[in-house]
Amino acid sequence: MRPASSLLPRWMVLTALLTALPAAAGKIQLGEDAVLNVDVLLHPQMQLVKDGAPTGGVGTDFFLRRVRLLVFGSITKRLSFFIDTDQPNLGKNGDWNPAFFIQDATIAYEVADKMWVEAGFILAPLSHQALQGAIALQTVDYHSDLIRYPLGVGKIWRDMGVQVRGFAGPFTYRAAILNGVEGAKLENGQVVNPDDLPRVVGHARYNVLGREYDQFLRGIYFTDQPMLSFGVGGDYQYSAIATASGVHDAVALAADVFLDVPVGADQEFVFQSNVFSWQQGFDNPRSGTGFFVEMGYRIGIVQPIISGEYFNGRVAAQDLLTLRPGFNIWFQKHTFNLKTEVAVSRVGDIAHASTGITGTAQLQLFY
Numbered sequence: 001m002r003p004a005s006s007l008l009p010r011w012m013v014l015t016a017l018l019t020a021l022p023a024a025a026g027k028i029q030l031g032e033d034a035v036l037n038v039d040v041l042l043h044p045q046m047q048l049v050k051d052g053a054p055t056g057g058v059g060t061d062f063f064l065r066r067v068r069l070l071v072f073g074s075i076t077k078r079l080s081f082f083i084d085t086d087q088p089n090l091g092k093n094g095d096w097n098p099a100f101f102i103q104d105a106t107i108a109y110e111v112a113d114k115m116w117v118e119a120g121f122i123l124a125p126l127s128h129q130a131l132q133g134a135i136a137l138q139t140v141d142y143h144s145d146l147i148r149y150p151l152g153v154g155k156i157w158r159d160m161g162v163q164v165r166g167f168a169g170p171f172t173y174r175a176a177i178l179n180g181v182e183g184a185k186l187e188n189g190q191v192v193n194p195d196d197l198p199r200v201v202g203h204a205r206y207n208v209l210g211r212e213y214d215q216f217l218r219g220i221y222f223t224d225q226p227m228l229s230f231g232v233g234g235d236y237q238y239s240a241i242a243t244a245s246g247v248h249d250a251v252a253l254a255a256d257v258f259l260d261v262p263v264g265a266d267q268e269f270v271f272q273s274n275v276f277s278w279q280q281g282f283d284n285p286r287s288g289t290g291f292f293v294e295m296g297y298r299i300g301i302v303q304p305i306i307s308g309e310y311f312n313g314r315v316a317a318q319d320l321l322t323l324r325p326g327f328n329i330w331f332q333k334h335t336f337n338l339k340t341e342v343a344v345s346r347v348g349d350i351a352h353a354s355t356g357i358t359g360t361a362q363l364q365l366f367y
Helices: 004-019
Strands: 027-029 035-049 059-074 079-086 101-112 115-123 158-168 171-178 199-209 227-243 246-262 267-279 288-299 302-313 319-332 336-348 356-366
Touching: 101 158, 158 199, 288 319
Parallel strands: none
Antiparallel strands: 027 035, 035 059, 035 356, 059 079, 079 101, 101 115, 115 158, 158 171, 171 199, 199 227, 227 246, 246 267, 267 288, 288 302, 302 319, 319 336, 336 356
16 A cells, blocks of 8 residues: 555645546536635745854745645535645654644534534634634734643644534534543553543634634634634533543633724735633643733735734743744735744743744645
């Protein structure tokens, strides 16, 4: 059997052939309600890292942050599916063997108007940031240092299970029952999730202005109508985390605000902030409270942007502070763009930690 990584070039050739058909890019009409979409997402990235070279100078790195194949569509008016793959950080630091895997795999059925039941490998619905798609970020990447699900749970913020999502007036909601931490007896005698109970995650939004209808939310919409929403979320699993002090419940709480406002002719102000509280044992370095803020002002195809992150760990010297000024060029909105940033960060004991600096430039092609 050929290794999975060897299939990627063939799948990309297939995508190129399909998008050459006389239809919308990657869209194939198979029947009255049956539609197949095949798209690719590429994120070539360059990084310059302070003290990243063996001699202590600036290190350079060229790699593919993401290379994804997306296959999705509908079978009937109510039955749809979404599958995508990834092989992240291909070539980063000279590593040409990162895992090739299924990123998402869901089946959705619309059981009532604007209400879906989904099953499969699902993005855990905690906050606006955690629900955003990589295709439509405003920043170069996610504020992933603040997303601290229990180690070993699912993969890349996804987990197996079932979810209900939908709209009710100005509210949107998602509620999921997921696999979470498997019940197991550890080598030291501790037992996590002794009754093998599932994980429960939920998210609700109040839409003051506009609606976000996408399965994967966006960081910028290029909208001509104002959008403002507030969200809250929670994530809980009983006795899921073992530390030196004992076995603890895994609890996460989140709150967020998202604003996207058109200003004048082809201009747009975008603001987003998410706050997270992670409780996984008082002696767990992943426990603590953090938040991020990002703001951007688009004028035509250019957009200066600034974002920042802060995390206060419950364990001493496990803090984080990062400032990320950047500049985006939206050549063709989310289809083709260039994003840049300079991340200035301190990790650990912020008052005494050395300052890390990483400059990043990333092209995006989504077609």
